[in-house]
Amino acid sequence: QVQLVESGGGVVQPGRSLRLSCAASGFTFSTYGMHWVRQAPGKGLEWVALISYHGNNEYYADSVKGRFTISRDNSKNTLYLQMNSLRTEDTAVYYCAKERSSGWHHPSRSYGMDVWGQGTTLTVSS
Amino acid sequence: QSVLTQPPSVSGAPGQRVTISCTGRSSNIGAGYEVHWYQQLPGTAPKLLIYDNSYRPSGIPDRFSGSKSGTSASLAIAGLQAEDEADYYCQSYDSSLSAVVFGGGTKLTVL
Numbered sequence: 276q277v278q279l280v281e282s283g284g285g286v287v288q289p290g291r292s293l294r295l296s297c298a299a300s301g302f303t304f305s306t307y308g309m310h311w312v313r314q315a316p317g318k319g320l321e322w323v324a325l326i327s328y329h330g331n332n333e334y335y336a337d338s339v340k341g342r343f344t345i346s347r348d349n350s351k352n353t354l355y356l357q358m359n360s361l362r363t364e365d366t367a368v369y370y371c372a373k374e375r376s377s378g379w380h381h382p383s384r385s386y387g388m389d390v391w392g393q394g395t396t397l398t399v400s401s
Numbered sequence: 402q403s404v405l406t407q408p409p410s411v412s413g414a415p416g417q418r419v420t421i422s423c424t425g426r427s428s429n430i431g432a433g434y435e436v437h438w439y440q441q442l443p444g445t446a447p448k449l450l451i452y453d454n455s456y457r458p459s460g461i462p463d464r465f466s467g468s469k470s471g472t473s474a475s476l477a478i479a480g481l482q483a484e485d486e487a488d489y490y491c492q493s494y495d496s497s498l499s500a501v502v503f504g505g506g507t508k509l510t511v512l
Contacts, residue, residue, distance in 0.1 A: 310501070312503075319488075319503060319506040320439070320441075320492075322500060322503060334501075336500050337498065370447070375458075383494040383496065384435070385435070385492070386435075387449050387458075387492070388437070388449060388492075389449045391446040391448070392446065
């Protein structure tokens with residue numbers, strides 16, 4: 276079945292780095308754009324980043340631009356989020372999510388996120 | 402503070418109909434960008450409920466419906482059931498922010 280499984284979360288100190296992974300299965304990963312979305316404790320959803328199906332286009336929320344990098348390895352069916360210069364406000368559950376429609380889309384034409392992982396928790400604390 | 406405004410909470414009795422609003426502006430919903438809705442049950446990941454303003458993915462009951470007009474969108478849930486108790490989020494795009502945006506979320510309580 277179609278599945279996304281995140282990993283890599285943990286507890287890190289402010290200023291440090293961490294890389295999250297999202298393993299995809301059950302669909303042709305290389306043909307879909309992929310998102311990272313986060314949810315701080317007790318808060319709502321916040322979009323983090325989007326990468327095109329081929330990996331040539333990346334888009335970021337202002338809150339993470341310059342610190343986070345989204346990437347993908349289509350040969351391994353895996354999505355990544357490299358997080359540098361972490362801040363306490365980055366503490367959240369991080370979800371990866373699949374774009375509903377295949378092909379390249381500018382984020383202004385998102386078709387909705389139809390498959391989500393279970394999330395991985397990042398805690399940034401000294 | 403999200404650029405898409407949702408009521409923090411709504412409630413209704415079993416069998417009733419409730420609506421959840423998502424109010425935006427000319428740089429997002431009013432610009433014609435599509436609106437999607439998600440349901441998040443307690444302790445679980447979000448689930449796509451409505452896409453492109455009014456379409457239901459396979460497996461979503463027709464009790465759930467979406468609409469969009471002007472700078473706002475709405476999610477309606479008819480025939481409320483206990484299992485509908487969840488948080489609901491709208492999502493669109495904002496050209497001023499050049500970003501995908503979510504509403505702040507609405508907690509639905511089934512009385």
